[in-house]
Amino acid sequence: GQNIDQPTEMTATEGAIVQINCTYQTSGFNGLFWYQQHAGEAPTFLSYNVLDGLEEKGRFSSFLSRSKGYSYLLLKELQMKDSASYLCAVMDSNYQLIWGAGTKLIIKP
Amino acid sequence: EADIYQTPRYLVIGTGKKITLECSQTMGHDKMYWYQQDPGMELHLIHYSYGVNSTEKGDLSSESTVSRIRTEHFPLTLESARPSHTSQYLCASSESSDHTGELFFGEGSRLTVL
Numbered sequence: 001g002q003n004i005d006q007p008t009e010m011t012a013t014e015g016a017i018v019q020i021n022c023t024y025q026t027s028g029f030n031g032l033f034w035y036q037q038h039a040g041e042a043p044t045f046l047s048y049n050v051l052d053g054l055e056e057k058g059r060f061s062s063f064l065s066r067s068k069g070y071s072y073l074l075l076k077e078l079q080m081k082d083s084a085s086y087l088c089a090v091m092d093s094n095y096q097l098i099w100g101a102g103t104k105l106i107i108k109p
Numbered sequence: 110e111a112d113i114y115q116t117p118r119y120l121v122i123g124t125g126k127k128i129t130l131e132c133s134q135t136m137g138h139d140k141m142y143w144y145q146q147d148p149g150m151e152l153h154l155i156h157y158s159y160g161v162n163s164t165e166k167g168d169l170s171s172e173s174t175v176s177r178i179r180t181e182h183f184p185l186t187l188e189s190a191r192p193s194h195t196s197q198y199l200c201a202s203s204e205s206s207d208h209t210g211e212l213f214f215g216e217g218s219r220l221t222v223l
Contacts, residue, residue, distance in 0.1 A: 004151070031209050042199060042214035043152075050209065087152070091209070096168070099151040 002026045004100035006088050011106045012078055020073045020086050020103045028093020034062050034073045035087040037102065043087055046073070075105075083107045112136055115200050115215035122190055123223050130185045130218045132200035140203040141183040142212065145169060145196050152199065158183055190222045 003025045012018040024032070031050040035043035049055055049064035049071060061074040073086055085102040092098055113134040122128060134141065139160045144152040154167030158177040172194075173187050183202075187194055197219050201212040 008149075033211070035212075042216050043212075044214070045211035048209060048211065089152075096154065097152075097212075099153075101149065101151045104149075 002098045004088055004098055006100045006103045009104045014078055014107055014109050016078050017076050022071045022088035024069050024090045026090045026092045026098055030091040032064055032071050033089045036084050038084045078107050080107050113202055113213050113215045115218050119219050121221045124191055126190050128187050128190055130198055132183045133181050134202045138202035138204045142201045143185050144199040147196050192222045195222050
């Protein structure tokens with residue numbers, strides 16, 4: 001079966017750095033996405049990785065290792081507004097997105 | 110900024126009622142999707158469309174139906190609502206021709222069936 005694993009919840013301090021991990025087992029691979037979802041709102045796109053390595057976009061970076069079936073989202077200089085759920089999703093060989101349950105990130109002052 | 114709209118945002122109805130959740134996008138995207146999401150759970154694809162007159166069922170068994178008569182409109186209908194249909198329904202669209210584009214989501218329709 002296809003599976004996406006990410007921690008259920010993480011807590012970090014304002015101004016710090018946090019890394020949210022995602023491991024996957026899917027039928028084929030056509031890219032990995034990270035989305036941010038604030039409580040009661042729709043998900044919004046953060047990043048897309050299809051090749052191994054690190055993609056940096058401002059305070060957010062996303063890393064992919066296809067051989068390990070592993071990705072992480074790195075958030076720097078955390079702000080209170082970063083409190084949200086972070087969803088990892090993998091596009092399989094049929095170009096369907098397989099979603100993780102999301103990691104709820106709590107930022108404390 | 111994404112231009113994809115869902116109505117109603119919130120709906121409470123009784124068992125057995127027929128309901129239609131509306132989704133419209135003004136971006137001209139060919140690909141549209143309906144997802145179901147329960148609190149703290151992953152998104153499950155229930156229907157998708159790659160263009161006018163094209164609809165497919167997703168990986169989640171659903172008693173709902175969809176239609177795609179116009180590019181911008183992708184309504185989802187439940188013929189007879191049940192309490193098990195209580196959930197959040199998210200509509201999304203994508204423009205990418207190579208399947209790697211981001212999804213733009215509507216704000217969701219939160220359905221409660223009593």
